[in-house]
Amino acid sequence: MKYFLLITIFLYSIIASSQYTDVINSNRPGQSVSAYAVGKNVIQAEFGIGYEQQDHVLLSSDSNILSTELALRYGLLFEKLELIYEGTYQKEEITYSNSSPDQSITDFSRNRLGLKYLIYDPFKNPERNKPNLMSWKANHKFQWRNLLPAVSLYAGATFNLGDNPYYIGDGTVTPRVMLATQSKISPRVVFISNIAYDRIGSEFPEWSYIVSLTHAFRNPKWSIFLEQQGIKSDRYADALYRTGIAHLFSKNLQADITFGGSFKDTPTRMFGTLGLSYRLDKHQDKIIPIDEQKGGENGQIGKKDMKKKAKESKKEGGAEDVDLGPTKKQFKKLKKAEKKKKKGENGAIDF
Template sequence: MDRSRISKPLVLLLFFPLLALAQYTDVINSNRPGRAVSAYAVGRNVIQAEVGLVYEQQDDATLNSDSNIFGTDISLRYGLLFETLEIKYEGSFINQNITYTDLGTDETRTDFSRNRLGLKFLVFDPFKNPENNKPNLYSWRANNVFQLKNLIPAVSVYAGATFNLGDNPFYVGDPIASPRAAIATQSRLSPRFVLISNIAYDRIGTDFPEWSYAVSLSHSFRDPKWSIFVENQGIKSDRYSDMLLRTGVAYLISPNFQADFHLGSGFKNTPSRIFAVLGFSYRLDLHKDKLVAIEDQKGGVNGKIKKNASKKKPKKGRKKKKDKIDF
């Protein structure tokens, strides 16, 4: 028997689960480091926490002030109802100590600089149909270099609200809750490069609505436990506007635990910003695959196999005549 006839289908079967389960992955799918958000959900029944410890220095040339900020970033994610939906809480609680050089006075501000809750739903996934994305069994290069089709992104939409509880010194006059909407895209440029982009409209209906974007490019090394990223974020509001640049590294300690570190800065001096963040992500994996019989799947496994297609129909044609034997 020809071994190549066996090995090729075997390799194909090994790749198919990775393509079919684009939402849930065997290793943790974290939005850290950085602020750009993945288009994919964590997976049904997965509970995930992403935490960061923040130190930041701000100097404001207009107010002639210096400040130090210590804080915590936290994101809680849960795969709700089905694979493409997740509910997510994001919060940043900070303590800012400000010194006004001209006045010789100090001020302390403590509250949430970010406090929001919402739902994210995947509306388009280019890897949903394995038939269009199965690997090339004859070319390693074809599977590992950039192709134009890799630019087609997965797309998710987000709807939620930003909350302002009590007398928040960072958002004076804002209502208790204001709507927030966002779109996230994610493209797998190659097996080692992933491009993520976000655009969001926050604090809708308030006196200071806010537009923002984030573009992040990640690269994994030959040792897949290590990865690096670079990210650009822009914020536009009458209250605060700036462009931020971040870069850092992440390390996969175990399939459910990731550590990360990144540095960043702004481009303005009102205020100037330099910050460092040390973080980790952990998930409680309660995910279970839903098994569906091939004959009950829509279009079959690869989108082409029809129901009961395995039942061969008899070929039409003339019946073979039996030889007549004369005695």
């Protein structure tokens, strides 16, 4: 039971808390983006090294790709706002089975910068969503309200440095927008969805979506995920699938491994990535003056607490620090004792 309570509290701090958490909140593994920010003054780096093999039937080509992935996240100005940089730099060796000469390509396949802002958080009220530490069943049963997601909006831009062979004809800067949602299906299961519109205004604008399901094991330091991504543009369209596992080494360090691929043959893709996430935690809780606090903040005393305290006071004969006078029961006893005393005085014989 004690072990279960520790797991419940740990998961609650990761999943149910809005914005800043005591442990690192990484977007890895996978490519989906959480609805929540890392927290004000938190600097976080998410790094990956990958290998991919592609076979293209129509082009009669085989490609071997080595890539490095980097995401830098910073909690900017306040808890709900995050500045994000995402980049993937890769080297691709292409071999043709026909008479075409082999090629070598090195450039960014992803290079973008943007801001993400949380516009709605269903877990804003911690009292409503805190775990029941006395009931395993209550914490693990399905609740419809858990489907209500946190929602964030993202606005940024994709950058092409020079003549990028992956995005020929695109401008140097093209806008990008995204909607990110996150639902806590159960204490151990989180569902994330992203819908993005990229390279706006270019010759080949791109729609994409990602749906991701993450499950934490009984040992909450381990988790597994399943992810599906769809991409649609006149330049390239595909459906990608990913799965992988992550391990939390400390509250500021996480490692992960991902495998994935596609089923189409133009091209067929198979890939794997090793990743590491680390945060530099400079977060400080904001101190709110008592006269500016809203109801429920910093431990508001509820009506139930007052009733409980009153019952205890009756048993103990009144409050300890403040003299509230006798209770009704005590007052009746005092009155009865006073009447007895008067009666005794009136009927007494004076020798």
